[in-house]
Amino acid sequence: MALSWQMEVIRPERKRGGFRFALFDFDGTLSLIREGWQGVMKGYFYEELSRAPLAPRAGEAAVRSSIDDFVDLNTGKQTIYQCFSLAEEIARLGGTPLDPQVYKDEYQRRLLEQVRHRISALERREAPPERYMVPGGFDLLRGLRDRGVSLFLASGTDEQFAKHEADILGVSPYFEGRVYGAQRDYRSFSKKMVVDRIIGGNDLKGDELLGFGDGFVEIENVAERDGFAVGVASDEKNRGGRVDEWKRNRLIAAGADIIIPDYGDAPALLKYLFGEE
Numbered sequence: 001m002a003l004s005w006q007m008e009v010i011r012p013e014r015k016r017g018g019f020r021f022a023l024f025d026f027d028g029t030l031s032l033i034r035e036g037w038q039g040v041m042k043g044y045f046y047e048e049l050s051r052a053p054l055a056p057r058a059g060e061a062a063v064r065s066s067i068d069d070f071v072d073l074n075t076g077k078q079t080i081y082q083c084f085s086l087a088e089e090i091a092r093l094g095g096t097p098l099d100p101q102v103y104k105d106e107y108q109r110r111l112l113e114q115v116r117h118r119i120s121a122l123e124r125r126e127a128p129p130e131r132y133m134v135p136g137g138f139d140l141l142r143g144l145r146d147r148g149v150s151l152f153l154a155s156g157t158d159e160q161f162a163k164h165e166a167d168i169l170g171v172s173p174y175f176e177g178r179v180y181g182a183q184r185d186y187r188s189f190s191k192k193m194v195v196d197r198i199i200g201g202n203d204l205k206g207d208e209l210l211g212f213g214d215g216f217v218e219i220e221n222v223a224e225r226d227g228f229a230v231g232v233a234s235d236e237k238n239r240g241g242r243v244d245e246w247k248r249n250r251l252i253a254a255g256a257d258i259i260i261p262d263y264g265d266a267p268a269l270l271k272y273l274f275g276e277e
């Protein structure tokens with residue numbers, strides 16, 4: 001039986017209702033196309049890191065837990081940052097790291113191999129977009145648009161992939177061209193830059209900004225500008241309406257104002273956010 005949808009309020013005192021702009025992370029927050037990426041990344045990174053000279057002495061558990069730490073801490077940033085951390089760890093364990101871009105390309109190759117069938121099914125319209133969407137996502141996007149909120153998408157995935165996947169998932173129309181992602185020149189993009197652009201470019205007060213994310217970085221970026229941060233502790237694999245406890249703890253530490261498992265009851269979420277109860 002499906003669980004009833006629940007929202008956990010972390011900061012009941014936060015001002016709500018005046019939102020004009022909303023920033024979304026993509027993978028794990030709206031899209032499930034890349035579900036399983038953490039396992040692909042961590043498995044591949046372990047292959048690389050376990051070859052470092054001092055890795056046997058550190059032991060498998062310690063090596064794996066260091067990978068867990070730096071992958072999760074950088075979740076939401078561009079993939080290259082996780083590859084920078086891998087290179088640093090390889091050096092720390094006495095190895096000679098390759099250019100981090102090499103790790104990124106290999107990770108990307110492995111991940112696409114694993115998720116290509118989902119992308120093709122969506123491209124050929126053989127799968128309904130809802131299958132690869134966080135539950136209730138379309139209801140939420142529609143509800144925000146109906147309330148006059150301008151929507152932005154910022155992804156740590158390379159921009160051309162993020163744009164294409166937003167297209168085949170059918171969410172692009174809600175963002176009206178405001179879809180941003182990782183760049184080859186990683187210095188030219190960050191979610192923080194997007195937040196700054198939204199706030200600066202629109203003469204916005206923090207409490208007019210709403211952010212949705214399942215990763216540390218986007219929640220931190222929104223919270224530090226005084227935006228209202230919705231932590232989406234999505235269970236990407238099971239989609240059972242259950243909160244992923246690991247994500248929940250990370251999102252609260254990053255500054256989330258509320259925690260939800262998904263958008264399973266989008267009307268209740270919208271009512272809360274807009275003070276319509």
Ligand SMILES: [Mg+2]
Nearest residue numbers: 025027028215
């Ligand atoms: Mg994410």
